[in-house]
Amino acid sequence: MxxxxxxxxxxxxxxxxxxxxxxxxxxxxxxxxxxxxxxxxxxxxxxxxxxxxxxxxxxxxxxxxxxxxxxxxxxxxxxxxxxxxxxxxxxxxxxxxxxxxxxxxxxxxxxxxxxxxxxxxxxxxxxxxxxDAARLNTPPWLWKSWVAAYGDADARAIAEANLTEAPLDITLKPGLDRDEWATKLEATKLDTGSLRRDVTGDVRALPGFDDGLWWVQDAAAALPATLFGDVRGKRVADLCAAPGGKTAQLAAAGANVTALDKMAPRLARVRANLDRLGLNAELVEADARSWRSSEKFDAILLDAPCTATGAIRRNPDVLTAKNPRMVAELTRQQDALIDAAVVQLVRGGTLIYCVCSLQPEEGEQRIESALQRHPGLDRRPIRAAEIGGWHELLDRHGQIRSTPAKLRFIGGLDGFFVARLALA
The missing domain is CATH 1.10.940.10 (NusB-like)
Incomplete structure (x- = not known):
C-alpha cells in the first residue's frame, strides 16, 4: 500500500x-x-x-x-x-x-x-x-455553559481559539540558560519562564530531549507548581500526578516528592519521564481519595481529574468524549480529593488545587464548597508578580482563571483554574 x-x-x-x-x-x-x-x-x-x-x-x-x-x-x-x-x-x-x-x-x-x-x-x-465555525464546532452543552460563565463574546472567543492548534511549550530544568536554549529550540521566552515553539512536531528530535534537559508542559500547566515558593527539603505530595510535569518541577526544585496515581500505566509514564530527566520521586500507585501517608505533608498539589475542556486545542477528542453528566460525577471526585488532601496537610501547609477545565463547577465552585466544609482552610491569593505579571489571569479572589482566548498576542494558554489554600 x-x-x-x-x-x-x-x-x-x-x-x-x-x-x-x-x-x-x-x-x-x-x-x-x-x-x-x-x-x-x-x-x-x-x-x-x-x-x-x-x-x-x-x-x-x-x-x-x-x-x-x-x-x-x-x-x-x-x-x-x-x-x-x-x-x-x-x-x-x-x-x-x-x-x-x-x-x-x-x-x-x-x-x-x-x-x-x-x-x-x-x-x-x-x-x-x-x-458559523465557532457554534458548529462547539457542542451545545459546552456553548451554553461558557455563555453562562463568561458571556457571549468571551464564549465565542474561546470557541474560535479552540479551532487552532496550541503551540508547544517547554519547561527547562533549573540552572539552564534560557537565552541559550531559546535559541537552540527556536523558541520565544514567556514571562513565566516557559519557552514556546510555534512549530510542533516530533519533540524527541529536538536538542536536549535525550539529555533530559527539559520537558513539554503548557505554560498554564507550569504555573501551579511554582506557587508554593521555596520547596527545598519539604515534603510535597503530587496527587493524580501523571504524566508527571508538575512532579518534575517539584523534584527539580529540591522537594521530597511523593507522586500518586491510581493507574499503573500512567504511573509508569511518570517514572519514564523522571528517568529521562534524571529526577527522583517516591511513586505510589493508589487512589488519592483513600490513600493516607504515615506523615503529613508540608505542601500538596492536587491537579484533579476533570473534563479537560480547557485543553481542547491539544485534545480535540474532548469535544465528543465529554458530556454534562461527567461534570456532576467529576465534581464529586474533586470534592473527595480535596477532603483527602486537607487531612494530610500540616498546620500552616499549602494546598494548590487546579484543573484544566473551563467549567466553573470544577474550579471556582469547588473552592467555595471546600471553604465551607473546612473552616480552617483559607485562600492565599496569588499575585500577578508570581505569574509573570499576567494580571489578566487573576480573578477577584486571587485565583488563576486562564482561557484559550486570553493572552492571544502570545498564542494563548490552555484553560486552567488554580487556587492556593492554606490550613490554619
Missing part, C-alpha cells in the same frame, strides 16, 4: 477509536508509519475532530441522513477535512478516499463518497462562508 493510503488508513482507524473514547495520542499509537506520514495522519485526525461540526454540516448538505456504515461516514469526514481545511488538492483527496474505500471493503459506498466529496470540493468557499 502506498504511503498516502498508509497515513489515511491510520487516520481512519484513529478517528474510529476516538469516537469510542480513546485520546488522540493513544488512537494514533500505530507502528510502521514513517515520521512524515504519522505527522500527516495526526494533523488530519486532529483537524477532523476540531472541525467536526463544520464537516458534518457540509456532508449533510449532500447526504441528508448521513452515510452508513459508520466507517464510510468517517471516510467522508476525513476526505471533507482535506478539502475544506488542509488545502489537499481536490483530485488527491477524492482519489485517495475512493481507493481507501476499496481497501476497507466499502465498495458499495465508493460512488457516493466520490460524488459527495467532489461536490464539497466544488462548493468549498461557499460552504465555509455560510458556516
Amino acid at each position: 502506498s504511503n498516502d493510503l498508509d497515513a489515511r488508513r491510520a487516520a481512519h482507524v484513529a478517528l474510529s477509536a476516538m469516537r469510542r473514547g480513546r485520546t488522540l495520542d493513544v488512537a494514533l499509537n500505530v507502528d510502521g508509519l514513517e515520521t512524515r506520514d504519522r505527522a500527516f495522519a495526526r494533523n488530519l485526525v486532529a483537524t477532523t475532530m476540531r472541525r467536526l461540526g463544520q464537516i458534518d454540516d457540509a456532508i449533510v448538505r449532500y447526504v441528508e441522513h448521513g452515510v452508513r456504515p459508520e466507517a464510510a461516514q468517517d471516510l467522508l469526514r476525513l476526505g471533507a477535512a482535506q478539502l475544506l481545511f488542509l488545502q489537499t488538492p481536490a483530485h488527491a483527496a477524492v482519489d485517495t478516499s475512493v481507493r481507501l474505500a476499496e481497501r476497507l471493503n466499502l465498495t458499495k459506498q465508493k460512488g457516493l463518497i466520490n460524488a459527495v466529496l467532489r461536490r464539497i470540493g466544488e462548493a468549498r468557499d461557499a460552504i465555509l462562508a455560510d458556516q
Whole structure:
C-alpha cells in the first residue's frame, strides 16, 4: 500500500477509536508509519475532530441522513477535512478516499463518497462562508455553559481559539540558560519562564530531549507548581500526578516528592519521564481519595481529574468524549480529593488545587464548597508578580482563571483554574 493510503488508513482507524473514547495520542499509537506520514495522519485526525461540526454540516448538505456504515461516514469526514481545511488538492483527496474505500471493503459506498466529496470540493468557499465555525464546532452543552460563565463574546472567543492548534511549550530544568536554549529550540521566552515553539512536531528530535534537559508542559500547566515558593527539603505530595510535569518541577526544585496515581500505566509514564530527566520521586500507585501517608505533608498539589475542556486545542477528542453528566460525577471526585488532601496537610501547609477545565463547577465552585466544609482552610491569593505579571489571569479572589482566548498576542494558554489554600 502506498504511503498516502498508509497515513489515511491510520487516520481512519484513529478517528474510529476516538469516537469510542480513546485520546488522540493513544488512537494514533500505530507502528510502521514513517515520521512524515504519522505527522500527516495526526494533523488530519486532529483537524477532523476540531472541525467536526463544520464537516458534518457540509456532508449533510449532500447526504441528508448521513452515510452508513459508520466507517464510510468517517471516510467522508476525513476526505471533507482535506478539502475544506488542509488545502489537499481536490483530485488527491477524492482519489485517495475512493481507493481507501476499496481497501476497507466499502465498495458499495465508493460512488457516493466520490460524488459527495467532489461536490464539497466544488462548493468549498461557499460552504465555509455560510458556516458559523465557532457554534458548529462547539457542542451545545459546552456553548451554553461558557455563555453562562463568561458571556457571549468571551464564549465565542474561546470557541474560535479552540479551532487552532496550541503551540508547544517547554519547561527547562533549573540552572539552564534560557537565552541559550531559546535559541537552540527556536523558541520565544514567556514571562513565566516557559519557552514556546510555534512549530510542533516530533519533540524527541529536538536538542536536549535525550539529555533530559527539559520537558513539554503548557505554560498554564507550569504555573501551579511554582506557587508554593521555596520547596527545598519539604515534603510535597503530587496527587493524580501523571504524566508527571508538575512532579518534575517539584523534584527539580529540591522537594521530597511523593507522586500518586491510581493507574499503573500512567504511573509508569511518570517514572519514564523522571528517568529521562534524571529526577527522583517516591511513586505510589493508589487512589488519592483513600490513600493516607504515615506523615503529613508540608505542601500538596492536587491537579484533579476533570473534563479537560480547557485543553481542547491539544485534545480535540474532548469535544465528543465529554458530556454534562461527567461534570456532576467529576465534581464529586474533586470534592473527595480535596477532603483527602486537607487531612494530610500540616498546620500552616499549602494546598494548590487546579484543573484544566473551563467549567466553573470544577474550579471556582469547588473552592467555595471546600471553604465551607473546612473552616480552617483559607485562600492565599496569588499575585500577578508570581505569574509573570499576567494580571489578566487573576480573578477577584486571587485565583488563576486562564482561557484559550486570553493572552492571544502570545498564542494563548490552555484553560486552567488554580487556587492556593492554606490550613490554619
